Amino acid sequence: MLFEKITLIDGNYEEKRDMYLETEGNRIVYIGTERPEGYTGETYDGRNKVALPGFYNIHCHIPDTLLRGYGEGLPLHRWLTEKMFPFEAKLTEEDVYWSSMLGACELIRSGAASFNDMFYKLEWIERAVRDSGLKANLSFGVSALPGLGSYREYAAYAETEALRRRLAEAGDDRVRADVGLHAEYTSHEGLMRDVADYAREAGLRVHLHLSETRKEHEECKTRHNGLTPAALFERVGLFDVPAIAAHCVWIEGEDFDILRDKGVTVAHNPSSNMKLGSGFAPVKKMLEAGIRVGIGTDGAASNNNLNMLEEVTLASMIGKGITGDPTFLGPRQLLELSCRNGALAQGRTDCGALEVGSRADIVVYDLDKPHLQPVYEALPNLFYAADASDICLNMIDGEVVYRDGVLTRIDEEKVMAEARSRSARILSEL
């Protein structure tokens, strides 16, 4: 496809107007001010429009879309044990597929190209990812269970191995397998070491929750001789492979050095942290320490949506508000966090920027709206004034998966009908 006369933010975060951008297969093959000579394929009128790279949502639990708005207003522990866990236990394989499809509709409509997920029944999430046109790194976040010994006795191991076999057969990188560990407080040292060994031997990335709440952080120190969750994870080897640590609201002291030195990417989830009353992650301190930070929505059970554009805007507003620094997390930095850093955290080094040779993950915003005029600079308008409904096209790996209100691969009416009937069935079973 050839985007003509479009405004775009290039790989150096420079805003360029009246540009031509050509894609071929799953890559960007040309960006320039001149129309590529001899081009005869499909064209896209980019006037009054802006192209950005697609978002990389690096912390999600996509099947939790079925729990959106369920059990609201309870304290965290009661919400988890009385509402979340019993509901999730009722999810069948097909429930996981359809709730993932529901989440996929939302991710695509709000400009995501890819996401990191932590859940179970990975085969059914994988099917939804492939059917929707998204990309994803999938993990099964293992929690310790009584009566089970090594990691290899867990469903998490079997499912991750099965996913790896299917991915080797598929022969593409649309879906990738990561190793998930739910959190310190749902695990024990033996299991953590097992998971770390497996990740290292298999050459997989790790995805885990870290210091989300003050209670979790402080109780870990009590349980483990003063070690914080970050220090403990480092000691057992979980950070010997590239890792994503979600939340990191309560990290302190040497935790910052550990995360930087080990190359851990922090997934910042401002909506979830505020809604659950967990606190405000020290993002400025992380960035000053040299830690790579990306952005995630977390699941719809706590957010309550998977809207990356909203999450990015919120990250900026909160960052400025709590630091008292209006220059902090400006539009270019936000773009880096939500696109490039996310892609790198997934191990997708050729994604996350509009550059020749990069994967064609392109999201187009329509500026021809009263709330987006005038345009001095496009990027601030997108992050501070636009909403997801201003997105008019989402191309992932060179394929248009959304255009002008229509998802090209998904029957949204069917997905919503399935979500309604399945949520009603589960409610009747509880």
Ligand SMILES: [Zn+2]
């Ligand atoms: Zn989470």
